Amino acid sequence: MAERLNDRYELGEVLGSGGMGQVYRARDLRLGRDVAVKVLRGDRVGDDAARARFMAEARTSGLLNHPGIATVHDVGEDDASPDGDPFIVMQLVEGVPLSDVLRRRGALGVEPVERLLGGVGDALAAAHEAGVVHRDVKPANIVLSTDSRPVLVDFGIALGVAPEPLTETGAVLGTVEYISPEQARGQTATGASDVYSLGLVAYQCLTGTSPFRRETSVAAALAQVSEELPALPASVPDELARLVVAMTAKDPALRPTAAQVRDTVERSTGGATSVIPALTDAPTGPMTVAHTGPATVVSPAPLAAAGAASATTQVPAQDDERRRGATRTRMFAGVAALAVVALLIGMSGGLFGGVFGGDDPTVPDVVGRSVDDATDEVEDAGGRVRITEVDAPDVEKGVVAAQSPRAGGPLADGDVVTLEVASGFVSVPDDLVGTSVDDATDALEKLGFDVKTSPVASAEPAGTVLALDRTGRQEVGATVTLSVSSGSGSGTSGGEDPAEPRDKKPEEPKGEEKKEPKEEKPAKPKDEEPSETVEPIEETAEQADTTAGGKGKGQGRP
Numbered sequence: 009m010a011e012r013l014n015d016r017y018e019l020g021e022v023l024g025s026g027g028m029g030q031v032y033r034a035r036d037l038r039l040g041r042d043v044a045v046k047v048l049r050g051d052r053v054g055d056d057a058a059r060a061r062f063m064a065e066a067r068t069s070g071l072l073n074h075p076g077i078a079t080v081h082d083v084g085e086d087d088a089s090p091d092g093d094p095f096i097v098m099q100l101v102e103g104v105p106l107s108d109v110l111r112r113r114g115a116l117g118v119e120p121v122e123r124l125l126g127g128v129g130d131a132l133a134a135a136h137e138a139g140v141v142h143r144d145v146k147p148a149n150i151v152l153s154t155d156s157r158p159v160l161v162d163f164g165i166a167l168g169v170a171p172e173p174l175t176e177t178g179a180v181l182g183t184v185e186y187i188s189p190e191q192a193r194g195q196t197a198t199g200a201s202d203v204y205s206l207g208l209v210a211y212q213c214l215t216g217t218s219p220f221r222r223e224t225s226v227a228a229a230l231a232q233v234s235e236e237l238p239a240l241p242a243s244v245p246d247e248l249a250r251l252v253v254a255m256t257a258k259d260p261a262l263r264p265t266a267a268q269v270r271d272t273v274e275r276s277t278g279g280a281t282s283v284i285p286a287l288t289d290a291p292t293g294p295m296t297v298a299h300t301g302p303a304t305v306v307s308p309a310p311l312a313a314a315g316a317a318s319a320t321t322q323v324p325a326q327d328d329e330r331r332r333g334a335t336r337t338r339m340f341a342g343v344a345a346l347a348v349v350a351l352l353i354g355m356s357g358g359l360f361g362g363v364f365g366g367d368d369p370t371v372p373d374v375v376g377r378s379v380d381d382a383t384d385e386v387e388d389a390g391g392r393v394r395i396t397e398v399d400a401p402d403v404e405k406g407v408v409a410a411q412s413p414r415a416g417g418p419l420a421d422g423d424v425v426t427l428e429v430a431s432g433f434v435s436v437p438d439d440l441v442g443t444s445v446d447d448a449t450d451a452l453e454k455l456g457f458d459v460k461t462s463p464v465a466s467a468e469p470a471g472t473v474l475a476l477d478r479t480g481r482q483e484v485g486a487t488v489t490l491s492v493s494s495g496s497g498s499g500t501s502g503g504e505d506p507a508e509p510r511d512k513k514p515e516e517p518k519g520e521e522k523k524e525p526k527e528e529k530p531a532k533p534k535d536e537e538p539s540e541t542v543e544p545i546e547e548t549a550e551q552a553d554t555t556a557g558g559k560g561k562g563q564g565r566p
Contacts, residue, residue, distance in 0.1 A: 012037075013034075013045065013047075013084070013086050013088075013095055014084060014086065014087050014088075015037075016036065016037055016038050017034045017035070017036060017037070017043065017045050017095075017097060018034060018035045018037055019032040019033075019034050019045060020032060020033040020034055020035065021033050022388070023044060024388050029046045029047055029048045029049050029062065030046070030047055030049060031044055031045070031046045031047075032044070032045045032046075032047070033100065034097075036081075036097070042100050043081060043097050043098065043099070043100050044097070044098045044099065044100045044101075045095055045096070045097050045098070046095060046096045046098060047086075047093055047094075047095045048062045048093055048094050048095070050093075053089075053091045053093050053094075054091065059094060062094055062096075063083070063094060065096065065163060066080060066083040066096045068140055068163055069096075069098070069163045070083070071138045071139075071140060072134065072135055072138055072140060072163070073134075074130075074131050074134040074135075075157070075159075076127050076128065076130055076131030076134075076157070076158060076159055076160055077131050077134065077135065077159065077160050077161075077163075078098055078099045078101055078151075078159055078160070078161040078162075079098065079099040080096060080097070080098050080099075081097045081098065081099065082096075082097035083095070083096050083097070084097075101151045101153060101159050101161060102153060102154045103151045103152045103153040103154055103159065104151065104152055105147065105148050105149075105150065105151050105152075106124075106147040106148070106150040106151070106152060106158070106209070106213075107146070107147035107148040107390075107421055107422055109147075109152065110147055110212060110213065110216070110422075111392070111422060114216035115213065115214060115215055115216035116213045116214070118214070118243075118244065118245060118248060119277075120213070121210055121213045121214055121248070122248065122273050122276060122277050123158075123273075123277070124150070124158055124209075124210070124213065125206070125210055125251070125269055125270075125273045126269075126270055126273040126274060126277065127157060127158040128145070128150060128158050128160055128206055128209075129206065129266050129267070129269035129270035129273065130266075130270045131158075131159075131160045132145070132160070132199070132202050132203070132206065132266035132269075133265070133266040133267040133270055135160075135163075135202075135266075136199040136202070136265070136266055136267075140163065141197050141198060141199055141201060141202055142160065142162075142163060142202050142205075143187075143191070143197045143201065143202070144162060144183060144186075144205075145160070145186065145202050145205035145206050145209065146183050146185075146186040146205065146209065146421055147209055147212065147421065147422075148162075148183075148390055148421045148422075149161050149162040150209070183369070183420060183421055184225040184228040184229050184232070184418070184420065185208075185218050185220050185221045185222070185228045185420050185421075186205045186208050186209065186218075186220075187201070187205065187229070187232060188200070188201040188204040188205060188232065188260070189204075189232050189233045189258050190260060191232075192229040192230075192232045192233050193233065198260060199265060199266060200260035200261075200263045200265075201260070202266065203255050203263045203264065203265065203266055203269060204255060204256055204257075204260070204263060206255060206266075206269070207252050207254075207255025207256040207263075208220070208256060210251075210252050210255070211237065211240070211252055211256065214240060214241065214244055214248075214252070215238075215240065215241060218420075218422075219237055219238050220232050220235065221420060224417075224418060225418040225420075228420070233258070236258075237252075237253065237256045240252065240253075245276075247272070247276055248276065251264070251269065251272050251273075255269065369389050369390050369391075369418070369419045369420070369421075370389070370415075370416055370417060370418060370419055371386075371389070371391070371411075371413050371414065371415050371416060371417045371418075371419045371423075371425060372385045372386060372389050372415060372419075373411075373415030373416070374386065374408050374411055374415070374425075374427065375408050375409070375410060375411055375415070376407060376408065377407065377408050378406055378407055378408075379395060379406055379407070379408060379427060379429045382408045382411075382427055383395075383427070386425045386427075389419055390419060390420075390421045390422070390423075391419050391421075391422070391423045391424065391425045392422060392423065392424045392425070393424070393425055393426075393427055394424050394425070394426045394427070395426075395427050395429055396426060396427070396428055396429070397428075397429055397430075397431040398410070398428045398429070398430065398431060399430075399431055399433055399434045399435060399481070400428075400430040400431075400434075401434045401454070401455045401456040401484055402456075403430035404430060404432075405430050405431065405432030405484070406429060406430065406432070407429065407430050408427050408428065408429055408430075409428050409429065409430050410428040411425060411426065411427055411428065412425070412426045412428075413425065432483060432484055433481050433482065433483055433484065434455045434456060434457075434481070434482065434484050435480060435481045435482070436452070436455075436457070436476065436478055436479050436480060436481075436482055436488060437451055437452075437455075438479065440452075440473055440476060440490075441473055441474065441475060441476070442472065442473065443472075443473055444471050444472065444473070445461060445471045445472070445473055445490060445492045446471070448473045448490055449461075449490070452488050455484075456484040456485055457482070457484075457485070457486055457487070457488045458485065458486070458487040458488070459487070459488055459489075459490065460487060460488070460489045460490070461489070461490045461491075461492045462489055462490070462491050462492065463492055463493075463494045464491045464492065464493060464494060465493075465494050465496060466493035466494065466495070466496075467493075467496075468493040468495075469493065469495060470493055470494060470495025470496075471492060471493065471495070472492065472493040473490050473491070473492055473493075474491045474492065474493055475490075475491040476488055476489070476490055476491070477489040477491075
């Protein structure tokens with residue numbers, strides 16, 4: 009990809025990526041402003057269907073002009089690329105995704121949720137009036153701008169008015185824990201589908217939990233169809249609770265329109281603006297959510313009819329049991345659940361490939377990547393990262409040795425991916441003493457250690473490891489010295505011949521007499537030589553005469 013598109017848009021850092029394309033922060037050199045540029049993924053440039061969806065997205069977004077919807081500025085094809093890679097130039101929304109706020113804060117207060125419903129409801133009403141269904145309303149696609157106004161982004165799986173749909177029959181598009189029951193069944197999404205998703209977002213903002221998050225996408229889809237919304241906290245005002253319950257009705261005909269959601273909130277708040285004061289301290293930065301997939305078509309007529317059917321009605325009042333979400337399961341829910349199961353099993357091309365159209369976010373494969381690169385890739389896919397260190401001798405320090413969950417599985421927004429990162433250390437085995445030097449060397453070298461040996465005279469068989477100079481956790485590549493038996497001797501080293509008998513006494517240094525222990529006797533004069541003790545004998549005259557100068561006379565006598 010060229011660093012500059014058509015000599016006008018200078019690409020910078022990658023802001024995100026998805027199933028359809030990659031989004032860059034860029035500079036419009038002609039107008040002197042920062043923008044977001046989405047470029048079709050390289051592996052899809054030659055796919056005519058993907059190219060058509062991509063360009064349809066640009067046309068769809070270009071139909072919308074609302075302060076609560078990210079604006080499309082331009083669309084074109086890269087003149088410098090062989091295939092004329094298509095790109096879309098969009099408004100760069102300065103702010104923070106609602107998903108980040110929820111991860112940091114948990115549940116929000118009542119007033120922020122009302123303002124959120126008012127702002128996003130108004131944006132959806134404008135889109136629906138233009139004949140556009142978003143189909144992927146979720147916290148990650150709602151950005152709180154620097155002035156804390158909600159901005160709806162990512163119309164990547166929405167289409168405007170077009171001759172025919174560009175999606176495959178039966179494909180379910182959108183993030184499963186936020187899609188409507190009709191989307192889970194593979195039916196066409198309508199404006200009521202967006203309202204349902206927004207209702208789930210409101211529920212999560214009020215409770216801190218996503219009501220239909222499950223271990224797998226299949227389980228989440230089944231929950232959307234067959235399970236009722238869990239009870240809302242008693243602290244939620246009656247009118248707001250009734251609104252959320254109505255928005256999440258399983259039957260699309262029972263849901264209010266986006267415009268009715270907006271109007272209901274405005275009446276409750278006295279016509280207040282969509283600014284969310286409780287969140288104005290949220291850290292901000294440039295944010296553009298990468299669009300993730302193909303789109304669908306909706307004509308204005310059904311939306312208008314749906315609005316007319318319910319324009320004169322208020323959100324229905326319900327008793328406390330229903331208002332809190334503990335409604336009885338409708339009979340159609342069980343039948344619909346069976347239909348979803350049949351759809352899942354009957355789709356060709358595999359369970360997830362057919363049902364979710366290949367566009368539902370999946371866990372990226374980051375094993376073998378640096379921890380920084382792996383973290384960026386997981387977060388770009390909408391996940392969160394937990395890092396743990398492991399001792400992995402075959403993996404370079406700071407590189408991902410393993411991940412959980414494994415690559416290819418479904419990844420809902422905010423799911424945690426655990427990365428096991430090589431620490432650069434490994435433990436020396438504690439069972440090498442007594443083994444052969446060959447076995448010990450092999451074991452240590454497999455762990456990444458450099459091995460040296462030092463022979464030691466010992467009664468142990470030759471080649472037996474007697475000791476190691478390093479134990480415990482050591483840095484990979486460290487040198488470990490093995491003390492190895494030479495097969496003879498008592499274990500004494502330092503110049504001694506290991507073949508010498510064990511009971512041989514050390515040789516006395518030359519020039520010194522051997523001193524034997526003896527009884528203590530009176531001190532002698534310094535010049536008197538010591539003598540050995542002898543038995544008393546009679547000295548003959550001849551012997552006395554031969555004593556020089558009398559020296560030593562009487563020596564040895566008692």
